[in-house]
Amino acid sequence: MLTSSLFRGEGRQVLKESGLRGILGLVTTSSVCRTVIQVLLVMVLFPEMAAADKATDDFNLGLGFYRGKRWEQAEETLSQFLKEFPEHSRTNLARLYHARTLSVLEKYGPAREEFQQYIVAEPDSKDVADARYRLGECSYFLKDYPAAILQLTEYLEKHSGHSHGDWAKLLLGDSYVSQKEHDKAIAILNPLASSKTDPGILADCRFSLGKALEGLNKPQDALTQYKLVVADSNSTPAPRALNRIAAIQYAKGEYKEAAVSFEKMVTGYPKNSLVPSATLGVGMSFYRQREFELALAWLQRIPKGTASSAQGVLMTAMTLKELGRLEESRLVFAEALLAARDTPLEADVLFQQAQMERVSGDKQV
Numbered sequence: 406m407l408t409s410s411l412f413r414g415e416g417r418q419v420l421k422e423s424g425l426r427g428i429l430g431l432v433t434t435s436s437v438c439r440t441v442i443q444v445l446l447v448m449v450l451f452p453e454m455a456a457a458d459k460a461t462d463d464f465n466l467g468l469g470f471y472r473g474k475r476w477e478q479a480e481e482t483l484s485q486f487l488k489e490f491p492e493h494s495r496t497n498l499a500r501l502y503h504a505r506t507l508s509v510l511e512k513y514g515p516a517r518e519e520f521q522q523y524i525v526a527e528p529d530s531k532d533v534a535d536a537r538y539r540l541g542e543c544s545y546f547l548k549d550y551p552a553a554i555l556q557l558t559e560y561l562e563k564h565s566g567h568s569h570g571d572w573a574k575l576l577l578g579d580s581y582v583s584q585k586e587h588d589k590a591i592a593i594l595n596p597l598a599s600s601k602t603d604p605g606i607l608a609d610c611r612f613s614l615g616k617a618l619e620g621l622n623k624p625q626d627a628l629t630q631y632k633l634v635v636a637d638s639n640s641t642p643a644p645r646a647l648n649r650i651a652a653i654q655y656a657k658g659e660y661k662e663a664a665v666s667f668e669k670m671v672t673g674y675p676k677n678s679l680v681p682s683a684t685l686g687v688g689m690s691f692y693r694q695r696e697f698e699l700a701l702a703w704l705q706r707i708p709k710g711t712a713s714s715a716q717g718v719l720m721t722a723m724t725l726k727e728l729g730r731l732e733e734s735r736l737v738f739a740e741a742l743l744a745a746r747d748t749p750l751e752a753d754v755l756f757q758q759a760q761m762e763r764v765s766g767d768k769q770v
Contacts, residue, residue, distance in 0.1 A: 460490045464499055471502050480506045497526045501536060508539055517543035534564035538573055550580040571602045579613040587620035598630070608640035615649060624653045644674040651686055655693075664690035681711040688720055697727045715744035719754050726761045734761055 463486045470479035483503040490496060504519030520540040524533055541556035557577040561570065574597050581590035594614040598607065615630035627649070634646035651666035667686035670679065688703035701724045707717035718741040725734035738758040745751040 460486070460493050460495075463489070464493075464495050467499065468502060471506060476506055476509050479503075480510060480512075497523060497530075500526070501532055504536070504539065508543060511546070513543040513546045517547070534560070534567045535569070537564065538567070538569040541573065542576060545576045545580060548583070550583045553577070553580045554584070571597060571600070571606050575606055575610050575613065578610070578617070582613055582616050582620065585620060587617040590614075590617040591621070604637075605641065608634050608637060608642055612642035612646050615646065619649070619653070624657070628653055638673065644670060644677045644679055647673070648679050648683055648686075651683065655686065655690060658693075660690045660693040664694070681707055681713040681717075685713040685717050685720070688717065688724075692720060692724055692727075695727075697724050700724050701728070715741065715748070715750055718744050719750065719757065722761070723757055726757075731761070 463482065467479055467482035467486055470476075470482055480503065483499050483506065486493075486499050487496060487503060493499075500519050501523045504516050504523060507513075507516035507519060517540060520536050520543065523530075523536050524540065527533055527536075530536075537556065537560040541553050541560055544550075544553035544556055554577060557573045557580070560567075560573050561577070564570075574593050578590045578594035578597070581587070581593065591614065594610050594617060597610045598614050602610070611630045611634050615627040615634070618624075618627040618630065631646040631650045631653075634640060635643050635650065637643060647666060647670045651663050651670060654660075654666055655663035664687055667683045667690060670677070670683040671687065674680065684703060684707050688700045688707070691697075691700035691703060701721065704717050704721045704724060707713055718737060722734050722737035722741050725731075725737060738754065738761060741754045742751070742758065745754045
């Protein structure tokens with residue numbers, strides 16, 4: 406009986422507790438359902454609120470990627486935002502960050518279009534100066550120099566005290582060099598080269614100034630600028646400046662000096678893209694000094710398939726001829742003719758080949 410009474414008492418307690426849990430479960434489930442229903446009602450009755458939240462989230466996500474320098478994700482996210490929310494209040498700002506991201510990714514064509522749209526939409530924005538500079542920069546890297554000249558000039562006129570001013574002058578001056586408007590280039594680059602600007606800007610400025618001076622047939626003044634660049638061997642344009650020094654020396658008939666300068670280029674910057682042409686330069690300089698064995702050794706170092714290889718093969722054939730190795734020369738001339746087929750060099754190969762055969766015939770007589 407005691408056991409039975411205890412059982413009945415425990416049973417009543419269990420039933421009581423299970424009933425309470427059931428009621429609580431119903432209340433909890435009912436609350437969750439109401440919340441879900443409320444959210445769904447808001448989305449149905451006020452869809453613009455849901456869209457606004459998504460737009461804000463997408464914009465912030467793209468901006469976060471941009472600030473974290475995760476360029477591919479930033480470009481994709483901001484591009485999608487611009488497609489989905491073209492009328493959003495932050496569309497123009499998103500366009501600016503999208504343009505900057507494209508520029509970092511070196512997608513200068515689409516970046517230029519985005520910068521142009523931003524400038525039209527936000528002509529009085531605090532960021533319009535940066536956008537105008539970037540617009541001209543994109544045109545410069547696209548080698549659209551007439552557009553770059555117009556855009557960078559407008560930037561300098563409208564934002565004379567802006568932080569990118571010296572970079573704009575550098576790109577503008579070099580654009581004029583590319584258009585062979587050397588006087589205009591010098592008018593911009595000369596004052597910049599004499600200023601206390603950023604060392605990176607200064608080195609590039611002096612190199613561009615040297616090119617402009619060469620364009621005006623002032624090789625000695627150009628050499629002065631190139632030597633200032635080469636003085637800092639770690640500067641970006643130093644290899645190109647050294648190559649120009651060697652080329653000027655060669656053109657002046659200073660073959661010994663040219664050989665030294667070309668060789669410095671090869672040994673000092675072995676991974677530079679100019680090494681094949683500099684190697685050719687060393688070989689040609691020794692050839693002009695009639696140091697044919699040295700010339701041959703350098704000419705045979707020119708990598709096959711490079712822009713300098715066809716000229717190198719021709720010079721090798723000519724050098725072998727001078728060394729009296731006519732059979733080898735004849736074979737290499739045939740190789741040179743194949744390499745130069747349908748190029749301006751073909752006429753030179755045919756002429757030198759004929760000269761070799763004439764010399765060979767004279768010796769046989």
